[in-house]
Amino acid sequence: MLDMRHGFGRLRSARIGVRAAAAAVLVISVLTSAGCGSESHAAEEQTVDLSKLDTGKFATKPQDPTTTDLAKRTRIIxxxxxxxxxxxxxxIDPSLSRNASATNVFVEPNSYDGLLNVDHFSTDTTGFVSGFATSGRPSxxxxxxxxxxxxxxxFDSEASAASAATALARSGFAPDGTNMQVGPVQSSAHPAAQMIWDHTNQRLASWYPTGKFVVFSLIDQIENRTVGNGFGIAPEPAPVALADKTIDVTTDRLKTFQPTAPDQLAKLPLDPDGLLRLTLPRPAGDQTANAFTGTLDQHGALHTVGDPAMYRALFDKTGVDFFSYGAGILVRTxxxxxxQTFLDAAFASRFKHRIDPPAGLPTATCTKYHGPDEYAAPFTCNVAYGRYVATVWSQxxxxAYQRISAQYAILANSK
Structure with a gap:
């Protein structure tokens, strides 16, 4: 069974902020043209009469994406x-085999209580453009x-990035009611890094400005904290070496990334690879699925799944190149x-029990969730069409039936 809990079948906010669960820092979708590659539609044409599908008020034909907030959408892109x-x-650390975060892209902080103090984020981060957070743990x-x-x-400039790193470190951790022992620590490898260490809770936060970027890492040693508090074992020292490695690996990757000039952001294409036009568009105000619109390539999508190693193998086997996010997710193989191989592997779960597919769409696979995850969507539907796999979920x-029927119709009408 593969764990798709990060990208499929969960109900969540679009924002992942610095004040969320064990990890993220702040807040907060990619495919090629539908005309590329060969398609095999014979089975679908023989079994599905589009006129008999209940698609509700959802779109049923491909359409170029639009937005009412171009500035925000292009920052997300x-x-x-x-x-x-x-x-x-x-x-960064091969032992961190499990992804721990949900939606990863952000353009503003959220209001959840959590580990970091973001009450002054807007004033602390003048010139902030966009960010991306990823998180992992060993189990x-x-x-x-x-x-x-x-x-x-x-950020929009090197000066803005440097100023933000200092200001965010000054804001530090959010008060949590414990007798926190928080103080600065120094990295000899990266003296420009602003690091603070919460000895009581075994948490290290680091902000490292480099060019127009700030690399922020948060290390939460929850097992050390739990064992130390429960058995009186002395806490470990600050894991500065791990923060240094995080900076090294990340800054090396950033050498391949050219940020878009702020005055050119509005010119970024809304659908650079032509896949969003095939993806069920999100109705206004809809917060189902990931609650943002856009695309990620194969590597980017690995940030969103529970077991990246397992999914990397599945992506390679099935030739997945992009994920597209709208009122559901569309995957191209x-x-x-x-x-079909991807659908069969990615959505299997002992907690998902098959229910009847929607009327007129016998090729869809629909399930109802019965399990321990309180955030899992009760109803999920998946369908394969040609080289595409679509998934939707709902309360x-x-x-869910109308969403998957409409998504199927969009793909069928794209010929």
């Missing part, structure tokens, strides 16, 4: 470009080992057989 090159947590069990959250923020069964 810039953040997604960044996510396509950033290292996974496992590429599904959140109490084992430690969590590393690695985030890069893009190399051919129709690979699409309501009929809504």
């Amino acid at each position: 810039e953040g997604l470009r960044l996510g396509n090159i950033l290292p996974l947590a496992s590429e 599904k069990d959140v109490f084992l080992g430690y969590t590393l959250t690695n985030t890069v923020m893009i 190399k051919d129709a057989a690979s699409a 309501q069964q009929q809504d």
